[in-house]
Amino acid sequence: MYDVLVIGAGQAGLAAGYYLQRSGLTFLIVDAASSVGESWRKRYDSLRLFTPRMYDGLPGMPLSGNENDLPSKDEIADYFENYAKQMKLSIKLNCSISRLSKQDEVYYAETNDGIMEARNIIVATGPFQTPNVPPFAKSLSKNIVQLHSSEYQNISQLLLGTTVVVGGGNSGAQIAAELTSDDQQTVIHIHSSRYYL
Structure with a gap:
């Protein structure tokens, strides 16, 4: 039983993990990918962020390099991987959730690795998981x-x-x-x- 289960190890999930680690609550971040930052690596080759590096860091660890440059997708993926290691975040990869339910104030997440229980859930999966094609x-x-x-x-x-x-x-x-x-x-x-x- 975790105090908090965070679904998604992208930027929102990692930032949540940073603050949860400091709260003293027990938590686990789960992600279906095989590595932190994998979804960024799969995007188009020329992708660069639209915001300069000075605004792209997560709490507790700035993004290195020229603060006015626009980082590439692979730089962001590397940064996320390094961030997770540096902050020693508790992350379970290759863990996909097929169903989430709640009973008696406890959440039950059905995963490909069994059922996980938590008192609180943070959904940090991002809004662009399913393509919108007319x-x-x-x-x-x-x-x-x-x-x-x-x-x-x-x-x-x-x-x-x-x-x-x-x-x-x-x-x-x-x-x-x-x-x-x-x-x-x-x-x-x-x-x-x-x-x-």
Whole structure:
């Protein structure tokens, strides 16, 4: 029985762990990934944060390097791994939760490694775990390469010609900027409040 079970070992889960460790409460951070920072390593090659390094550190450990530079995805993944080790956070990897229930003030998390019990739960899984693809995408020609930003790695996945980037969020803007730097690509960038890349 833990006082707190934290679901997700990304930036929010690690920051929660930092403060929980100082609280004296018993806690465990669980994550389905095989390493801390894995989800960052899987994102597109050119990803850089939109905020400078001086604002990107977690509590108790600043991000090293030029404070005005924008860190890459791999730098952030390395930083998260080092942070977890440096802070000696209690983390269980390769642990996915299929069901969470509550009975008599106790939470029960059904995992691939048995049932875990906790008095409190912090869900720190992040909002972008499931791609949002509009239904009409299925009716487009099979000759059109369609990639969600979670599948995109680099320009080599695309056909020569015109690329339409749908979505004006960070990923859509950054991918569109990357594609416009290639003379072989014509980029149409559609900002939409309803559908996101």
